Each structure stands twice: as structure tokens, then as C-alpha cells.
Amino acid sequence: MSAFGVRRVSAAIAVLAAVGLALLAIPLEHGTTDASAPAQVTTSVVAPPAPPPVVPLAPEQISERVVPTIVTITARTGLGMTAGTGIVLRPAESAAVVLTNHHVIDGGQEITAKSMRDGAAYPVEVLGYDSSRDLAVLRLPGGAALPTAALGSSRTARVGDPVTAIGNAEGGGVPQSAPGAVTRLGVTVLTRNSSDGSRNELAGLIEVNADVRPGDSGGPLVNAFGEVIGVSSAGNAVQRDEPSAPAPQSYAIPIDSAMEVVDQILAGRTSDSVHIGPTPQLGVGVRDHVEPQAGTPSGAQVVQVSYRSPAEGVGLARGDVIVQFGGVPIRTASDLTIRMNALHPGDLVDVSWVDAAGAQRSGSMVLTEGPPR
Known part of the structure; x- marks a missing residue:
């Protein structure tokens, strides 16, 4: 399957990782533009989502309940295009707040969204992200009227529970449902991004046997009542006509832990892994330098x-x-990377380094704005 994966060695700043389970953001074509992001959102008072049904829903009822609350997301990067899915969480002042995977918008120089309810298009502002947990929070100006998803609790999930993943499968802009069941809980996997091969470890995931496809990245995993219990993030999908295709095996970030990241971003609280607002650009790719003698x-x-x-x-x-x-x-x-998470475009930064000849050097620079990393 293509990779939902995460973190990349990039011009903004990246760390080389290892290993990988292939996942889901689907590459489409080449091109570049630019995206910017404010830091906070204030929610407005609106009617809450419809209460959950008292009995499990039929497959078509789940689709009717969930599809209007998701959007397709397309990001133009220096490597081409990626397509994914977003979950509409709540309205904000003249906008909508959307949750998706970080790898869907990673490197996005132009990011757009379309409602799966009526096809309406919206610009996207990146409010913040946690690349280590493969989550990003977006703001869609003009999207305040979009229906919001009914959130359940991942704590109620049990092995054997029926689930359905819904999203922008194969990046075609047409919602597709993938039914299945929970097969394991609390799973840790190493993921690989299909666009650039970068890798990241995700922990505490919900494993399901639903046939999640490239482009479903960031979409909802819902229970039998149509409540979101996870965010689809990784899987082993291959071409459907592959003669020796493995049994479907996909992974979702529990919605309870995802919402902790959402709340942190909306509160504007940066951390070692969470960046708020526009992304500062240093312009280097880096890896650990290990002293030959000390090995550290x-x-x-x-x-x-x-x-x-x-x-x-x-x-x-x-x-x-x-x-x-x-x-x-x-x-x-x-x-x-941690230090860059705390900085913003326009910050003046002093840097010291050792050059290839072993000489100590230093200087000052002003960080520019780059795509989310």
C-alpha cells in the first residue's frame, strides 16, 4: 500500500529515520505553491452533532451519516501532489476546524479541500501539527456551515467490534467505505511515506482488517453507530488485482489521543513535537553526527x-x-527539529557549527516561511 507515513528529510529540517510499513498519502502530479497558517481558533456557538442512534446502523446509513462530515484534501508539494481526507470537527468564526494526518499536508505549498457533501471547495490554513503523531489541524475559511462529525471514544473499542473506514480512496474525490473489524488494540508500527520514503513510529494504534486505500489518509474510522473512534493513518494495501495480495491490515490513531493534540493546537501550546502556526524554514536536511571514537x-x-x-x-x-x-x-x-518547533518565520537565530575542516564557525539568520514539515 502507499504510505500514510510521516516525517521526511526536507529542506525545512528533517531527521533521517529507519524501517517501514507502507501507508497512505497518494502521489498524483508535480507542482508547487504556498500555504500559510494562523495560530489559534475561537469556536462559535452552534447546534451539537446529531445524537448517536440507539441501534447499530446499516452500511448505507453509516455512509449517509459520515460522508457529509468529511472533506477531500489535496496538497501540492515539490515532489508532486498528495491526496487525503479530513474530518470536520467543529465550526469556528466563519470557518471549519478539520483534523487530518500530518503526512497528507507535509511539504504542501498549496493545500485545498472539498466537501464530500456538495463538492464545495475551500482554501486551507494550517493551524498546527504534530509530525511525530502524524496529526494536523486545519482551518477552512468559509466552512462554518459544514456538518461536523459525531465523535465517539476509542476507549470503548474492543477486538471484534465492527468498524468502517470512509475516505477519499485512491484520491478520486469519491467517498468510499471499507467495512471491517477491530483485530488488535495498542499496536505500534513503523510507517513509510509513499511520496518520499521517510519513516516514523506510531504507537497505541487501532488495528483493523478494513481495506483502507491510498487517499483514505486522515479519514474517519467509525463504529457501528457512525461515531468516529479513530483517524486512518497506515496500512498494507496493494493493487486490488495483485495475485498474492495480503489480507487487509490497517491502522488508525485513537480519536481520544488525537483530540488531545487538537486541543493543544487550538490552545496555541507548542511543545517538543507540536508546532503552532506557519512553519519556519531553515533550509537544511540533517542527520545525527556520531563521533567515531565515542560512538555517541x-x-x-x-x-x-x-x-x-x-x-x-x-x-x-x-x-x-x-x-x-x-x-x-x-x-x-x-x-x-525540537528547537524549530518552537520558532516561527521572521525569528532571528544564532547558529554555531563545525565545518568539514574542523573549524568552529557561527552566524545569525532570519528564518523564512516554508511548507509544513
């Missing part, structure tokens, strides 16, 4: 420098090892 990380080694980026402007080059950034010691590539 001693900085973030530059493996790529983007043209006309802040990093290039300050003199960073491939092979240099960043050892301090913004007044914080850097011992690993992850240290640099």
Missing part, C-alpha cells in the same frame, strides 16, 4: 542545503555539523 551523537550533520535558504545565506554547507542553534546545544538531529 555530537551534533546535527548537514546532508542537504536548499538554494537561497537562510542556511545557505549564513554559510552552512553539506558536511557541516550544527552544534548550537538559538542558544540551545544540539547533539542530535531531533534536537534541531
Whole structure:
């Protein structure tokens, strides 16, 4: 299956990871543009979603209940296009708040959404994201009237429970349902992004045997009552006509833990893994630099420098090892990622590094705005 995966080595700043279960954002075509993101949203007072039914729904009733509450998401990146799905959580002032996977919008220089209820198109603003947990929160200006999803609780899920994944399967813009059952709970998997091959570990997932497809990324996994209990994020899908295709095996982020991230982002609280607002761009790809004798990380080694980026402007080059950034010691590539999560475009940052000849160097740069990473 294509990869819902996550984190990429990128020009904004990325860390090289390892291993992988292939997942779901579907690449479409090449092109680039730009997206920006405010930091907070204030919700308006509206009628709550319809109460859950008292008896399980038929498949067509589940579809009727869920489809109007999801949107297709398309992101144009430097590598092409990705397509995924988003869940409408709540209205905001003249807008809608939507939950999706981080890998759906990762690197997105132009991101758009369309309602699966009526096909209406909306621009997308990225409010924040947690790449390590593969979650992103979006704002759709003009989408305040979109129906909102009925949220259940992932804590009620049990092995054997019937479930249905619904989304933008294969990126065609047509909602499709994939019925199945819960097969395991609390699963940890290593995921791989189909667009760039980057990898990430996701923990505490709900495993199901529904045939989740590329493009379903970020869509809802619902119970027999049409309540969202998870966010589809990973799977093993292959071409349907593959002669030796494995049994479907897909994974969803529990909605309870996903909503903790949503609440943190809407409150504007950054953390080691959560970034709020527009993404700052440094313009390097990095990996851990390990001291040959000690065998321990001693900085973030530059493996790529983007043209006309802040990093290039300050003199960073491939092979240099960043050892301090913004007044914080850097011992690993992850240290640099964590530091970048707390920064924003326009911030002035001091950086110190060791060049390929072993000389100590330093400089100051102003971070520019880049796509979400």
C-alpha cells in the first residue's frame, strides 16, 4: 500500500529515520505553491452533532451519516501532489476546524479541500501539527456551515467490534467505505511515506482488517453507530488485482489521543513535537553526527542545503555539523527539529557549527516561511 507515513528529510529540517510499513498519502502530479497558517481558533456557538442512534446502523446509513462530515484534501508539494481526507470537527468564526494526518499536508505549498457533501471547495490554513503523531489541524475559511462529525471514544473499542473506514480512496474525490473489524488494540508500527520514503513510529494504534486505500489518509474510522473512534493513518494495501495480495491490515490513531493534540493546537501550546502556526524554514536536511571514537551523537550533520535558504545565506554547507542553534546545544538531529518547533518565520537565530575542516564557525539568520514539515 502507499504510505500514510510521516516525517521526511526536507529542506525545512528533517531527521533521517529507519524501517517501514507502507501507508497512505497518494502521489498524483508535480507542482508547487504556498500555504500559510494562523495560530489559534475561537469556536462559535452552534447546534451539537446529531445524537448517536440507539441501534447499530446499516452500511448505507453509516455512509449517509459520515460522508457529509468529511472533506477531500489535496496538497501540492515539490515532489508532486498528495491526496487525503479530513474530518470536520467543529465550526469556528466563519470557518471549519478539520483534523487530518500530518503526512497528507507535509511539504504542501498549496493545500485545498472539498466537501464530500456538495463538492464545495475551500482554501486551507494550517493551524498546527504534530509530525511525530502524524496529526494536523486545519482551518477552512468559509466552512462554518459544514456538518461536523459525531465523535465517539476509542476507549470503548474492543477486538471484534465492527468498524468502517470512509475516505477519499485512491484520491478520486469519491467517498468510499471499507467495512471491517477491530483485530488488535495498542499496536505500534513503523510507517513509510509513499511520496518520499521517510519513516516514523506510531504507537497505541487501532488495528483493523478494513481495506483502507491510498487517499483514505486522515479519514474517519467509525463504529457501528457512525461515531468516529479513530483517524486512518497506515496500512498494507496493494493493487486490488495483485495475485498474492495480503489480507487487509490497517491502522488508525485513537480519536481520544488525537483530540488531545487538537486541543493543544487550538490552545496555541507548542511543545517538543507540536508546532503552532506557519512553519519556519531553515533550509537544511540533517542527520545525527556520531563521533567515531565515542560512538555517541555530537551534533546535527548537514546532508542537504536548499538554494537561497537562510542556511545557505549564513554559510552552512553539506558536511557541516550544527552544534548550537538559538542558544540551545544540539547533539542530535531531533534536537534541531525540537528547537524549530518552537520558532516561527521572521525569528532571528544564532547558529554555531563545525565545518568539514574542523573549524568552529557561527552566524545569525532570519528564518523564512516554508511548507509544513
